[in-house]
Amino acid sequence: KQEVTQIPAALSVPEGENLVLNCSFTDSAIYNLQWFRQDPGKGLTSLLLIQSSQREQTSGRLNASLDKSSGRSTLYIAASQPGDSATYLCAVSPFTGGGNKLTFGTGTQLKVEL
């Protein structure tokens, strides 16, 4: 059974700092990995998707890397802003050729302070 772990569970940083969020998964047979953002009481917003054949994806101040063999992904946020405060979730989908059901970690709750 796939298990996804995210470290740290919570993080508080001053504005402007660069930071790294970590995600690890136990079964390397994945189809892709997605990073999501969730604001309190809201749904999820997709940030980045990395296909299993890719090593990284970038979008603006965000960069996500994937090392499938070691079962790890990182989300790098450059020059953090208070608006980045949210919970960040990573999720992997199985390489089954069927549905893309996602297995999520429990998230990292980020607070960026002024």
Added chain:
Amino acid sequence: DTGVSQDPRHKITKRGQNVTFRCDPISEHNRLYWYRQTLGQGPEFLTYFQNEAQLEKSRLLSDRFSAERPKGSFSTLEIQRTEQGDSAMYLCASSHPLGTGSETQYFGPGTRLLVL
């Protein structure tokens, strides 16, 4: 806006009552997923549809839960004889797989259920 919508956004019910949630996916997305999220946890997969066919159900989906997607458009999730343990956020997502490993799921705002 053509994002995923869910209705209602909040539902309070008494134990033993039936509730039904609706999800309208992004148009032309042929896959639709239901997840459940409890406080402090990541979402957990419940079931998914490809067009109108329900192709997979999680062990979490007890026989009190039923989901439908008639005509491959909107979907409903019904919970019968609700229990306090059903209290959670129910999230719907839709996607259009490109067959290249790139299948971004787009989530709705969720329906928060509280069973008293």
